[in-house]
Amino acid sequence: xxxxxxxxxxxxxxxxxxxxxxxxxxxxxxxxxxxxxxxxxxxxxxxxxxxxxxxxxxxxxxxxxxxxxxxxxxxxxxxxxxxxxxxxxxxxxxxxxxxxxxxxxxxxxxxxxxxxxxxxxxxxxxxxxxxxxxxxxxxxxxxxxxxxxxxxxxxxxxxxxxxxxxxxxxxxxxxxxxxxxxxxxxxxxxxxxxxxxxxxxxxxxxxxxxxxxxxxxxxxxxxxxxxxxxxxxxxxxxxxxxxxxxxxxxxxxxxxxxxx
Amino acid sequence: xxxxxxxxxxxxxxxxxxxxxxxxxxxxxxxxxxxxxxxxxxxxxxxxxxxxxxxxxxxxxxxxxxxxxxxxxxxxxxxxxxxxxxxxxxxxxxxxxxxxxxxxxxxxxxxxxxxxxxxxxxxxxxxxxxxxxxxxxxxxxxxxxxxxxxxxxxxxxxxxxxxxxxxxxxxxxxxxxxxxxxxxxxxxxxxxxxxxxxxxxxxxxxxxxxxxxxxxxxxxxxxxxxxxxxxxxxxxxxxxxxxxxxxxxxxxxxxxxxxxxxxxxxxxxxxxxxxxxxxxxxxxxxxxxxxxxxxxxxxxxxxxxxxxxxxxxxxxxxxxxxxxxxxxxxxxxxxxxxxxxxxxxxxxxxxxxxxxxxxxxxxxxxxxxxxxxxxxxxxxxxxxxxxxxxxxxxxxxxxxxxxxxxxxxxxxxxxxxxxxxxxxxxxxxxxxxxxxxxxxxxxxxxxxxxxxxxxxxxxxxxxxxxxxxxxxxxxxxxxxxxxxxxxxxxxxxxxxxxxxxxxxxxxxxxxxxxxxxxxxxxxxxxxxxxxxxxxxxxxxxxxxxxxxxxxxxxxxxxxxxxxxxxxxxxxxxxxxxxxxxxxxxxxxxxxxxxxxxxxxxxxxxxxxxxxxxxxxxxxxxxxxxxxxxxxxxxxxx
Numbered sequence: 018x019x020x021x022x023x024x025x026x027x028x029x030x031x032x033x034x035x036x037x038x039x040x041x042x043x044x045x046x047x048x049x050x051x052x053x054x055x056x057x058x059x060x061x062x063x064x065x066x067x068x069x070x071x072x073x074x075x076x077x078x079x080x081x082x083x084x085x086x087x088x089x090x091x092x093x094x095x096x097x098x099x100x101x102x103x104x105x106x107x108x109x110x111x112x113x114x115x116x117x118x119x120x121x122x123x124x125x126x127x128x129x130x131x132x133x134x135x136x137x138x139x140x141x142x143x144x145x146x147x148x149x150x151x152x153x154x155x156x157x158x159x160x161x162x163x164x165x166x167x168x169x170x171x172x173x174x175x176x177x178x179x180x181x182x183x184x185x186x187x188x189x190x191x192x193x194x195x196x197x198x199x200x201x202x203x204x205x206x207x208x209x210x211x212x213x214x215x216x217x218x219x220x221x222x223x224x225x226x227x228x229x230x231x232x233x234x235x236x237x238x239x240x241x242x243x244x245x246x247x248x249x250x251x252x253x254x255x256x257x258x259x260x261x262x263x264x265x266x267x268x269x270x271x272x273x274x275x276x277x
Numbered sequence: 278x279x280x281x282x283x284x285x286x287x288x289x290x291x292x293x294x295x296x297x298x299x300x301x302x303x304x305x306x307x308x309x310x311x312x313x314x315x316x317x318x319x320x321x322x323x324x325x326x327x328x329x330x331x332x333x334x335x336x337x338x339x340x341x342x343x344x345x346x347x348x349x350x351x352x353x354x355x356x357x358x359x360x361x362x363x364x365x366x367x368x369x370x371x372x373x374x375x376x377x378x379x380x381x382x383x384x385x386x387x388x389x390x391x392x393x394x395x396x397x398x399x400x401x402x403x404x405x406x407x408x409x410x411x412x413x414x415x416x417x418x419x420x421x422x423x424x425x426x427x428x429x430x431x432x433x434x435x436x437x438x439x440x441x442x443x444x445x446x447x448x449x450x451x452x453x454x455x456x457x458x459x460x461x462x463x464x465x466x467x468x469x470x471x472x473x474x475x476x477x478x479x480x481x482x483x484x485x486x487x488x489x490x491x492x493x494x495x496x497x498x499x500x501x502x503x504x505x506x507x508x509x510x511x512x513x514x515x516x517x518x519x520x521x522x523x524x525x526x527x528x529x530x531x532x533x534x535x536x537x538x539x540x541x542x543x544x545x546x547x548x549x550x551x552x553x554x555x556x557x558x559x560x561x562x563x564x565x566x567x568x569x570x571x572x573x574x575x576x577x578x579x580x581x582x583x584x585x586x587x588x589x590x591x592x593x594x595x596x597x598x599x600x601x602x603x604x605x606x607x608x609x610x611x612x613x614x615x616x617x618x619x620x621x622x623x624x625x626x627x628x629x630x631x632x633x634x635x636x637x638x639x640x641x642x643x644x645x646x647x648x649x650x651x652x653x654x655x656x657x658x659x660x661x662x663x664x665x666x667x668x669x670x671x672x673x674x675x676x677x678x679x680x681x682x683x684x685x686x687x688x689x690x691x692x693x694x695x696x697x698x699x700x701x702x703x704x705x706x707x708x709x710x711x712x713x714x715x716x717x718x719x720x721x722x723x724x725x726x727x728x729x730x731x732x733x734x735x736x737x738x739x740x741x742x743x744x745x746x747x748x749x750x751x752x753x754x755x756x757x758x759x760x761x762x763x764x765x766x767x768x769x770x771x772x773x774x775x776x777x778x779x780x781x782x783x784x785x786x787x788x789x790x791x792x793x794x795x796x797x798x799x800x801x802x803x804x805x806x807x808x809x810x811x812x813x814x815x816x817x818x819x820x821x822x823x824x825x826x827x828x829x830x831x832x833x834x835x836x837x838x839x840x841x842x843x844x845x846x847x848x849x850x851x852x853x854x855x856x857x858x859x860x861x862x863x864x865x866x867x868x869x870x871x872x873x874x875x876x877x878x879x880x881x882x883x884x885x886x887x888x889x890x891x892x893x894x895x896x897x898x899x900x901x902x903x904x905x906x907x908x909x910x911x912x913x914x
Contacts, residue, residue, distance in 0.1 A: 020551075033825065051550040053661075059555055059776065066774050066829065071821045074828055076343060078516040080556045082657065083441055084347040099660070106660050131487055132826040135343075139464065142344050146456040150449035151408045155328040155726045156399070158406035162363060165417030175410040175435065178442060182346055205408065212408045 020049025022109060025117040026061065028073050034129045034137075040119070050110035054097060055080060055087065057109055058120075073120075074133040082106040082246065085181030088188070089134055090121040095185035095244040103183060103246040123184050125193035127231045138184050140230040141198065148222035149202045151212050164210050174208035177201045179247040186241035186249075192233030197241035199227050200257035201249050207260055217264035224261055278533065278886055280899040283687040284388040289905050290371070293392040296688070297731050301738030308333035309459075311737050314481055314496040316468050316523050318345030320440075320718055321701025322502030323447035324725025330454030332730055337494055338451065339466045339483055341518050341831075346448040349504060349516040350721060353440025354561035354654070356424050356432035357404075357718040359397040364421050368429040370394045376427060377716060378906040380606055381681075381709020382858035382874065384536070384882070387905055388688060389706045393716075396723035401433055403726055407446035411435050425562055425714020426606045426913070432715045437561055437653040443718055447725070466492070467831060468523040469759035471499060471530045471697065474751045475743065478527075478697035482755045484763075486831060489824040491756050493747035498696045498733055501527060502725070505680035505702040507540070509839045509846065510791070511783020513677035514546060514559040520835035521842045524684050524703050532692035533884040533897060535705035536682035537842070538850035541712055541859045542792050543678030544610035547661050548630040552780075557676040558661060560654045562714055565603045565610070567638035567647065568671070570594050572631050576621030582632055582670050593617055601913040608711045608859045608872070609913060611675035615792045616870065618674075625672045634670035675792065679717060681708040681859065682849070685884040685899070689732035690724060693886075695740065698733065700724035705882065710858025763823050766833050771816030775833045778813050782836070782843055785809065790847050795863040799851040803844060810840040845885055845894060852896065855879045876908050 023046045031038030045061050052060070055077050062072030078086040087104040091097035097107040112118065122134040129137050166174075178201070186197035203220050206212030212219075235254060242251045285296040303311070311334050315326045318340040326338040340348060360373040373394040378385055405411065405419070411433050412420040424432035435442035454460040466483040469491065473479065480495040503523035507513035528534045545565065547558045573580070574591045593613055595602045603610075614631050617623065624630050639647050644667060648655065655666045662672070683705040690698045690706075701721035708716060789802035813836065821827040856865040856872035857879070865873045882899040 020553075049551055049553060052553050053555070056553045056555045060553060063774055063776060066818060066820055069818075069820070071827075072829060074826055078342055078347055078518050079349060079352045080517060081352055081514075081558045083438065084342070084349070084351050084516065085344075086342060086347050101656075102660055106657070108660065108663070110663060135826065137487075138343055142346075142452065142455075142462070142464075145449060145452040150453040151406065152453065153403075153406045153450075154331045155324075155403060155450075155730065158399075158402040161361070161401045161405040161411075162418055164405075166413055167417050168413050168415050171410055171413045171417070174408075175442075178410050178435075178445065179438065181441070182344065205410070209408050209410065211406055 020047055020052065022048035022050065022112070022114045024048060024112065026120060027117065028120045029122055029134055030073070031130050031133055033132055038130065048109055050108070052109045053080070053105060054091070054107040054109065055105050074135045076135045077105055080105040083181060085183035088123050088136065088183055088185070090123065090188055092119050095123065095188040096246050101246060101248045103181070123188035125187045125232070127193060127195070128184060128187065140232070141182050141184065143230065144195070144199060144223050144226045145202065147226035148215070148219040149206070151206060152215060166209060170208050174205050177204040177208065177249065177253050180249055181247060183246060185244040185246060187232065189240040189244035190233065190236055191238070191240070192236045194235050194241070195227050195232035196235040196254050196257070197245065197249060197251065199223050200253040203257045203260060204253040216260060217267055220257060220260045221264050221268055278693065278897040280533070280685065280882070280884055280897055281687060282386065282899055283689060284386070285688065289387060289391045292388050293395055300731055300735030303734045303737050305333060309335055311335065312337065312496040313733065314494060314499045315339070315502060316481065316499065317348060317502035317504060317703070318448070318451070319348035319350035319502060319504055319701060320444055320447055320721030321725045322348065322500070323444065323451045324722050325500055325502060325700055325729045326460050327447060327450035327454055328726050328730045329733065330451070330457070330459035333459065336454070336460040337463065337496065338460055339463045339468065341465065341467050341486065343464055345451065345462060345464060346445060348444065349519055350718065351441045351444045352516065353718055354437045354559070355563045356422065356434035356439045356715040357400065357443065358431050358715040359401045359433060359719070360394055360431060361398055361401060363419060364430045366429045368431050372429065373397060373431065375906050377707070377713060378709070378903070379911060380426070380711060380713035382711050382872070382911060383709065383876070383880070383903060383908050384539070384857050384901065385707055385709030386901065387903060392728070393707050393720055393723050396727040397719050399727055400719060400722045404443055404446050407450060409435065409442045409446040422563065423566065426601060426604045427713070437651070440718060443722065447722070468503070468526065470755040471527045472751050472755050473530050473694060474745055474749060477695045477742070479745055480747060480752060482752070482759050484759070487826050489822070489827065491759055493752040493756060495745055495747040495752070497742050498698060498736060500698045500700055500729060501684065501703050502700045503703045505683070506842060507677045507680055509782065509843050510677045510786045511779050512549065512554060512557050514543060514557050517556060520838065522835050522838045525838040525842055527684060527692060527694065527697055529887050530694060531887070532694045532697055533685045533886045534682070534845060535685035535882050535884040536849065537846040537885070538790070538853060538860050539681035539710050539858065540677060541607060541679040541681060542611040542675040544607055544614055544675050545633065545673045546676035547658065548625055548627060548672050548674040558657065559676065559678060560658060560673070562607065564633060564651060564654060567650070568603065568633040568635050569637060570603050570631055570633055572617045572622040572624060582634070591617070591622065598913045605913045606711060606713065612792060612861060614675055630672035630674045632670035633673045635666060636670070639667065679712055681705065681710060681712055685882065689735065690728055691732070691736065696736065698729060700729060710860055763830065763834070766819045766830060766837070767823060769814065769817050769819065771818050773816050773818060775817060775819065775829060775836055778809065778817055779836050779839070782806070782809055782840060786843055790850055793861055793863050794850050796851065799847050802847040803851065806840065806844045806847065813837065813840055848894070849883055849885065853879055853883060874910070
């Protein structure tokens with residue numbers, strides 16, 4: 018043991034998507050402030066396993082804030098109390114000795130729980146499948162320098178493209194809306210000339226899929242922006258709404274039928 | 278075994294063009310009749326799945342993560358090389374080829390490397406067309422930087438997240454094919470076994486990680502794009518889930534494993550803080566473009582860095598290598614960091630770190646320019662260490678990062694099992710004994726976008742493939758063996774946790790098969806690893822059940838393979854009595870402590886063939902010839 022923090026954890030236990038879950042209280046000592054939050058949970062799981070109990074399930078992979086796999090609501094905040102980072106980058110120095118920490122999964126009907134704190138986010142993949150791409154086959158691309166892209170537009174596209182697809186925006190929203198995610202994806206491509214060609218079709222298809230997956234409407238509370246580990250702003254939602262309006266005007270018939 | 282690399286004839290610059298012409302084609306209408314399995318969805322896997330789907334093949338793609346977008350290629354920060362010569366500084370396909378062969382310390386295949394350099398430009402075109410937001414200058418054109426010891430600026434980058442942006446491009450291309458029905462995606466699946474029928478790879482057994490069910494999937498070819506084996510060291514910059522298991526199962530079915538000892542230790546990682554450490558974090562080596570590496574001249578100096586005057590600082594890379602300075606290749610930078618720490622000059626609490634200092638760059642360029650270039654890396658460093666790198670020098674230490682070795686493949690990327698192709702980091706072919714910066718992304722995408730679509734067609738068009746189904750006896754046997762292994766793991770019910778044993782394996786590997794290797798240490802590792810393996814199978818405690826989401830079982834199963842693989846790695850390192858690239862044998866060094874190759878004896882690819890459980894694997898050699906880039910000693914002085 019490498020530290021001296023003592024903590025009480027209330028961690029969500031749920032056998033599978035069909036079972037009912039509940040909080041389990043665990044006490045843990047010897048936590049170092051230099052540990053990452055997930056290393057603290059590793060320590061908890063090691064302790065559990067030494068006692069013959071199964072560890073808590075939670076998703077994680079790269080542990081450097083870029084794969085978007087980790088996903089815990091910590092004390093009510095997706096990715097915890099620190100700003101603009103994922104759970105795996107959160108360190109225990111943000112907590113105090115004696116703290117009680119509540120750890121839950123993303124809660125949204127579009128993200129069913131698989132086990133404990135691991136959820137199924139395949140809805141995001143299906144939204145991308147609906148239109149989150151540029152239709153260009155391998156080998157058919159022109160020289161990369163053919164089209165100049167104004168730097169400010171390229172930078173805005175990048176700001177949106179920084180999304181890691183973790184779903185914290187959904188977890189933060191009381192309506193479980195996926196607007197920030199979809200807006201980031203729509204904006205990333207529509208800011209670039211390469212993505213403009215299909216922009217209208219894309220925004221309609223992705224928004225339709227978002228609704229189909231059961232994500233809620235935008236609450237306009239900007240909780241998503243506060244929770245986003247990559248500081249993606251709600252400006253992109255405004256951009257998506259503009260694009261969507263423009264696209265519906267053009268595609269009105271196609272989307273709503275001839276009665277519109 | 279005779280290893281036929283199938284390198285086409287003709288001058289180096291015409292080989293690939295000629296080969297593409299000579300490969301037989303599959304009629305467009307017939308492509309949908311062929312099923313291809315792709316294991317892993319990083320840059321190699323996602324680009325292969327997308328491209329093969331576009332051609333009309335019926336593709337089944339598998340990944341261990343919950344979404345294919347999360348594969349560990351995503352974590353690559355720095356950039357991707359291409360010989361575009363947009364900067365007019367003298368770059369060319371030939372120069373990129375030359376630099377890569379030399380950088381790999383003459384242990385890569387010339388023909389493969391030249392093809393890689395040829396594909397590099399196409400990759401940039403493809404990615405830009407997909408909407409990858411590469412860095413641009415104020416004229417709106419693509420920006421380039423010099424990276425990882427290159428004398429030309431050929432690296433394209435997307436802030437500090439080039440890997441994520443390239444992977445999103447490939448992933449989106451693949452998702453487009455999923456929507457079209459040519460690619461079927463199977464996330465949260467872990468490959469257990471490769472199924473070989475009549476000597477050809479015809480499918481895989483996977484474990485559905487959510488339900489625990491073992492599934493059989495048949496195909497006409499299998500592409501392993503499952504990444505590297507750095508986690509054999511427990512601590513590495515790999516993702517926690519990265520593993521050798523897919524490649525290892527192919528090895529056990531007859532695919533030979535080449536150069537397993539070639540491991541890259543990356544010089545710019547955040548130092549370890551304690552036993553709780555679960556992984557290491559790399560910071561892009563682009564930091565070395567502006568950061569200066571130093572340690573105190575006096576061993577054991579405990580003063581804070583701002584209290585150490587200029588004259589008492591040892592800028593060891595700048596002093597030893599005046600022409601490359603802080604930009605020497607990774608292996609050279611890492612070894613020098615180890616040396617100064619071994620000599621007591623290390624800094625920080627553990628004394629296992631050196632400084633990477635930005636104060637001169639901040640003076641020269643200003644805080645905002647430094648922040649524009651490295652802002653996200655500085656933020657990441659601060660979050661982890663609680664120190665502000667704008668004010669105090671970063672502390673860095675080398676960490677296991679990339680593995681150049683992998684399954685042996687011929688020029689068509691096919692392993693010694695017909696129909697089993699290996700792409701990206703999982704194969705061995707392009708980086709020799711040391712990979713240059715910004716080359717991994719290039720190789721993964723070259724293999725997936727521009728090589729496999731041609732060579733797999735050549736295989737299908739010239740091979741007779743019987744119709745099979747997943748109920749063949751070979752599938753049943755593999756499934757049964759996989760199931761028995763899982764039962765066995767769950768029924769040991771010993772005292773030690775999986776992580777505990779993995780940590781011990783990592784310690785053995787790092788101490789004896791790490792940055793500096795010698796005969797005694799390697800022999801020690803070869804004695805300790807089998808003992809630990811025995812301990813694992815007697816005394817590990819794997820909890821939970823097989824029919825559920827069980828992360829402990831996943832880890833145990835991967836560790837079981839690492840416990841076998843580690844031994845092969847040590848064996849390979851022991852047999853290679855020379856130093857080359859990332860493989861440094863202390864017995865083989867120059868008077869100045871630089872790596873000394875032995876081209877007379879070791880100018881070959883060492884490929885190991887599985888001969889059965891606890892049997893010594895057999896070594897085969899593929900001689901390497903250098904007709905274009907002549908064998909010289911690397912010098913970065």
